[in-house]
Amino acid sequence: MVQPNKKLRWLPRGPRLWALLIVTVFVLFLMIYEGSVEDDQRAENYRALPNSRIELTPITTQIATAPLPPDLNDLAPPTGIGEREQAPSVVDQVAQSAPKPRVVEHQIKSGDTLEGIFQRYGFPINTLYSVLEADQEYLVLEPLQVGDSLRFETNDKDELIRISRKIDPSKTIAYVQHDNGGFVYKEELKPISWSQFTKHGAVEGSFYLSAKRAGLSDANVMTISDLLKGRLDFRRDIRAGDPFDVVLKQGDVDGEKVGSEQVEAVRIKVRGQYYQAFLNSSDGRFYDESGNSLTPALRRWPTSVTYRVSSGFNPNRMHPVTGRPSPHNGTDLATPSGTKVLATGDGIVTRTANHRYAGKYIDIDNIGKYSTRFLHLSKILVKKGQRVKRGQVIALSGSTGRVTGPHLHYELHINGRPVNPMKAKIPTMQSIPKSERGEFDKAIASWTAMMDAKDIL
Structure with a gap:
């Protein structure tokens, strides 16, 4: 039986065979070249390569001229370094800590009270009482109206020396500290x-x-x-x-x-x-x-019968102790507590309030240029906004506020200014x-x- 011819798989074929032949020829060529080159020629070729040695050039050193010694003043530390800062004197400390005069403008908001406003700006309660004492004859600081402004002015001791309130564009009122203590009333008027x-x-x-x-x-x-x-x-x-x-x-x-x-x-x-x-x-x-x-004509007396005048109208009265102005803008009638108080003319009740010094009081705007005020009442029988008639019972007299005994303080105002209600010219005639x-x-x-x-x- 004839066996088929087997190919030798370990022999290179294709591209591998060609690569092997090229490498073999190259190696043979190198061997022939090495054999034909002499040793002297190799040495010459070596010397033709760049020299790798570095020759160092000697450095000549020059000695510089020695500097002059520094001035001793230049060695002193800069001014302020190492020195303790000088503490301010006692006079300077007092001058820096002393309060400066100030002016404060406070716009009244809902819920504000005079006492709360004074506390907010650090004014003692006794100062407030002194202001209210001066205000009892005018009653212009209270009640507070939202949107109005109070202006406070102090001295260099931060003591209140002036408080003012703008009533309207034509009138600003102020309470100014008096030299003898307390406060006095001032008005600033502009022509209308x-x-x-x-x-x-x-x-x-x-x-x-x-x-x-x-x-x-x-x-x-x-x-x-x-x-x-x-x-x-x-x-x-x-x-x-x-x-x-x-x-x-x-x-x-x-x-x-x-x-x-x-x-x-x-x-x-x-x-x-x-x-x-x-x-x-x-x-x-x-x-x-x-x-x-x-x-209708105005009544001269706010009571059904006449009572003794215990203190008359006196806008120029001076305080017997302090010597400062202390006007009495009304007439005090020695009425027993509980006496019926009558409206002296037709009008509208514009205010009912309670004041620390004036006590319970009523303001009435009568027809025309007249208005009336009643202080130290024990009981108020009307309400703000109520219309009243001449001779109507509006309150009972008493001793509220700061008083020495029961009485009725009655005021008559003409064009906003207090006058003597017992002597003023009032409308009592029936024709011009x-x-x-x-x-x-x-x-x-x-x-x-x-x-x-x-x-x-």
Whole structure:
């Protein structure tokens, strides 16, 4: 049996065979070259290579000139180094720690009290009491009104020397420390400019709503009703379409309004007849075109019977001990505790409060330029905003506040300033006196022309 030929797998084939042949030829070529080169030629080729040795050049050293020794002053440490800082003297320490005069403006917020404000700025409670003592004759610091400002000024000992409050653009009040202790009242007044204008309307529905649509305030509507209600029934007599005209005045200081609009003249035409009221500037009362009074007269006494005057009105009174001004802006009546106190005129209650020194008190804004005040009451029988009539019982006298015994302190103010209620000229007459009639008639003519002006436009 014939065996097939087997290929030798260990022999290189293909690319491997060619690579082996090339390497073999290269090795043979090197062997032939080495045999043909002499040793001398090899040495020459070696010397032709770069020299790897480095020759060092000797360095010549030059000795520099020795420097001069430093000046001893240059060796001293800089000023302040190593020295202890000099402590400030006792005088300097006292000067630095001493309080400086300051001015603080505090805007009143809801919930503020005078006591809390004084504590906030570090003023002693006794200072507050001294201020309130001076305020009892004026009662202008309380009650506090949100949005108003109190201004405090101190000296170099941080003691309060002045507290002021702006009542309105025309009036700022202040309590200033007196040389003999305590505080005294001061006023800063600016002149008021007055402007007149008219408002017109016609009745549609009720007179109140018609007047409000014409731009009148609640207070002015009430004033008109009080003036004419004795001659005109506002519910039954007035009809739709009845015209009415009102002359008002408004005060301002440098363009800033002072107070509210005030009625000077009014007329309502009902069934062809005019019902009119005009202000007499001399006494603050309203009269008709014939000069007959439309305002009830004021009572001279705030009680049903006369009582002894225990302390009279004296705006220039001086304190017997301190020597500082201590005015008495009212009249004290020796009333037993519980005596009925009467309203001396028609008006609206503007304030009921309790003061540390004035005790329980009432303020009433009467028609026109008059207002009244009653202090040291044991019981208040009216509320703020309530309308009262002349002769109405409004309180019971007592001894609240700082007093030595029960009595009634009664004040009368004209245009915001206290006057002697026992001697002041008050509206008690029922018609304008002949001596004042000429000026009154001129004012009526001027107001009538203003109210007629709407018919010309």
